[in-house]
Amino acid sequence: MKKENPWALIPFVVFLVLFIGSGVITGDFYAFPVIVAIAISGAVALAMNRKESFSQKVDIFCKGAGNLNVMLMVVIFLLAGAFSEVAKGMGAVDSTVNFALSVIPPNLLVVGLFIIACFISLSMGTSVGTIVALAPIGVGISEHTDFSMALVMAAIVGGSMFGDNLSFISDTTITAVRSQGAQMKDKFKVNFWIVLPAAIVTSIILGVITMGETATQVEHLSYSWVKIVPYVLVIIFALVGMNVFLVLAFGIVLAGAVGLADGSYQLMDLFQKIGEGMSGMYEMAFLAILIAGMVEIIKLNGGIDFLLHLATRRIKSKKGAEFGIAGLVSLTNFSTANNTIAILIAGPLAKNIADQYGIEPRKSASILDIFSCTIQGLLPYGAQFLAAASVAGISPVSMLQYSFYPILIGICGIIAILSGYPKPKKV
Numbered sequence: 333m334k335k336e337n338p339w340a341l342i343p344f345v346v347f348l349v350l351f352i353g354s355g356v357i358t359g360d361f362y363a364f365p366v367i368v369a370i371a372i373s374g375a376v377a378l379a380m381n382r383k384e385s386f387s388q389k390v391d392i393f394c395k396g397a398g399n400l401n402v403m404l405m406v407v408i409f410l411l412a413g414a415f416s417e418v419a420k421g422m423g424a425v426d427s428t429v430n431f432a433l434s435v436i437p438p439n440l441l442v443v444g445l446f447i448i449a450c451f452i453s454l455s456m457g458t459s460v461g462t463i464v465a466l467a468p469i470g471v472g473i474s475e476h477t478d479f480s481m482a483l484v485m486a487a488i489v490g491g492s493m494f495g496d497n498l499s500f501i502s503d504t505t506i507t508a509v510r511s512q513g514a515q516m517k518d519k520f521k522v523n524f525w526i527v528l529p530a531a532i533v534t535s536i537i538l539g540v541i542t543m544g545e546t547a548t549q550v551e552h553l554s555y556s557w558v559k560i561v562p563y564v565l566v567i568i569f570a571l572v573g574m575n576v577f578l579v580l581a582f583g584i585v586l587a588g589a590v591g592l593a594d595g596s597y598q599l600m601d602l603f604q605k606i607g608e609g610m611s612g613m614y615e616m617a618f619l620a621i622l623i624a625g626m627v628e629i630i631k632l633n634g635g636i637d638f639l640l641h642l643a644t645r646r647i648k649s650k651k652g653a654e655f656g657i658a659g660l661v662s663l664t665n666f667s668t669a670n671n672t673i674a675i676l677i678a679g680p681l682a683k684n685i686a687d688q689y690g691i692e693p694r695k696s697a698s699i700l701d702i703f704s705c706t707i708q709g710l711l712p713y714g715a716q717f718l719a720a721a722s723v724a725g726i727s728p729v730s731m732l733q734y735s736f737y738p739i740l741i742g743i744c745g746i747i748a749i750l751s752g753y754p755k756p757k758k759v
Contacts, residue, residue, distance in 0.1 A: 340635030342380065343626055344677070347373040351668060355713060366673065367615055370622045377629040389629060396628020397621045405510040405620050409613040411580035412501035415566070416456050417609025418584055418602065422591030423559050425465050428452055430555040441473055442487050442542045443535050446737075449491025450531060455563035457501030459492035459708075459716050466492075467723035474724075479542060482730040485720040487538055490737030492716060493709040494531055496671070497701050497741065498523055500566070500576060503616050503672045508701040511679025512686065514693035516576055522698045526748045530740035537736050558594070562587040616672065623676045631680075640684050653689035654749045657682045657696055658703040670715070671704035692756060702745040709738025 347369050354364035378389050396402075419425070429448060436444030445466065453462040470484040496502050500516055509519050566583040574582075584606065591597035597605070630636055643660055647653050660681060665674035679700065686696035708714050712728035721728040747753075 335634040336638040336641055337634030338638050340380065340630050340633035340638065343373040343377040343630060344635075346376050348668070366670065367619055367622070370619060370626065374622050374626040374629075377626045377633075380629075381633045384632070389632075392632055393625040393629055396631075397625035399624055399628075401510045401513070402620055402624045405506055406617040408501075408506050408510075408576060408580070409503060409617045409620070410610045411577065411584070412457055412503070412506070413611075413613035414606045414609035415501060415562075415580050415583040415587065416458065416461065417612065418591065418605050419562050419587040420456070420461075421605045422587055422594070422596040423556070424563055424587065425452060425456065427555040427557075427559040428455065428563065429465065429469065431557075431560065434555065439542070440539065441477065442479055442484055443538045445470055445473070445484060446487040446491040446535060446538055449488045450494040453492045453495025453502075454499050454567065455495070457495065457499035457503070457505075459489075459496035460719050462492040462495065463488055463716055463719045464723075467720050471724050480734075481724050481726055483538075483541065483734045485724050485726065486731040486734035486736075489709065489716050489720050489731065490534060490735060493705050493738055493741070494527065496708075497527060497705040501580065503613075504675060504701055504704060507620070507672055507675045507679065508697040508704075511675060512683055512693040512697040512700070514697040517572075518694040519697045519701070522694050522754050523701060526698065526702060526744050526753070527741050530737055530744045533740055534737040556594075558590055562590065619673065620676055623673070627677070627680055636681060636684070639681050640688075643681065644685060644688065647685075647689070650689050650691060651749055651752070653685050653691060654695070654699055657685055657691075657699045658745065658749070660685075661700050662703045662707050665704045665707040666711070671701075671708040674704045674707075675700050692754075695754065699745065699749070702741055706738050706742035706745065709741075710735055 350364055350369040350372060351366060374393070378386065378393060381389065384392070428451065449462050449466055452465060453459055456462055456465075466488045467485065470488050471481070473479065474481040474484045496504055498520060499505055500520065505516070505519070508514075509516050562583055565586065566579055569579045569582065588597065588602045588606075591602060592599065627636070643656050644653065647656050657678075661674055661678040664678045665671050668674050668677070682696055682700055685691070686693065708716065710732065711717060712732060717728040717731060720731065
């Protein structure tokens with residue numbers, strides 16, 4: 333008999349109170365370090381359940397934290413961070429942005445910014461990093477044209493969510509794939525054909541909105557094709573099915589070689605960049621470890637069984653189960669304001685639901701990623717909105733009216749569930 337114990341979910345409640353409560357009180361949803369909130373919640377989980385000794389609970393916590401998928405996720409995080417930092421340091425981001433801006437007609441600058449953000453986020457694997465790179469350019473364009481600052485920033489945020497949802501080195505994609513036991517290329521193919529219509533429609537909407545607005549040609553910007561190559565090759569090699577460890581290792585070596593050849597790096601500078609990139613992922617890596625350990629204790633105490641029953645009691649079909657997973661990760665993301673953390677928390681439960689109702693790993697991973705990015709792309713208190721608003725000097729709320737892409741990927745995700753896409757693979 334499975335035990336169901338709602339009280340076992342107290343650590344989750346503690347986490348939400350600390351993380352969200354501090355944000356409401358201070359007005360800054362990132363004032364309370366998320367890793368501290370998770371550490372305290374984990375301690376609460378260990379303090380519960382007197383049937384097992386503390387030593388036994390610590391062993392169970394460590395077993396969950398050291399889960400094979402979690403450790404693989406951690407290593408991928410570190411390699412992805414290293415590649416992103418090395419490529420950025422040798423000028424890959426600047427070259428990509430400058431190339432795109434050099435070939436875009438003035439009257440299509442906002443559409444162009446959206447498309448550039450899509451490609452850069454797909455290459456870098458980070459929505460916030462894309463926004464930081466493009467927001468200053470967007471501010472300059474808005475100041476020298478009639479384009480609304482809120483519209484320009486919303487276009488950049490929307491494009492940044494494209495890659496956040498698809499990139500092979502995005503922490504959300506890595507987390508969704510590893511939590512569901514899916515193959516990266518399979519999940520990418522499913523996701524791509526769901527979100528592509530959303531990207532196309534968003535481009536059309538932005539084009540119509542900015543039609544007739546006056547704009548001046550962006551001055552000539554320098555770029556290097558060679559610096560863009562590492563991004564392109566990483567995407568290609570990942571798509572053809574190369575092991576993700578080899579893809580990222582190759583990307584680091586290639587980006588480093590380009591940087592050494594053009595003088596962007598000395599050898600020790602390159603190693604420093606690799607270290608900085610890895611250290612930038614330490615928090616995410618330890619979050620994955622601590623959350624996995626805490627979830628294992630909650631599972632021991634019956635909390636996961638309770639959630640599984642709660643989430644599935646009204647489910648009577650496979651499509652209902654898919655909507656259940658979508659609702660679960662959406663609610664979690666709304667509460668945590670971080671799509672990666674939302675997937676880390678909801679992933680194990682989503683896997684249980686998927687296994688119970690015969691949902692393929694590629695589909696459950698896709699649902700987790702799509703709907704978490706939908707919510708994340710609409711949160712005025714999320715990191716993406718806050719980063720763009722701080723650079724532009726505007727209210728995050730002012731961008732909501734132009735947040736077309738996050739809404740459209742949610743709609744496309746719902747259509748995919750209703751239509752039964754993708755068709756199950758033949759065994």
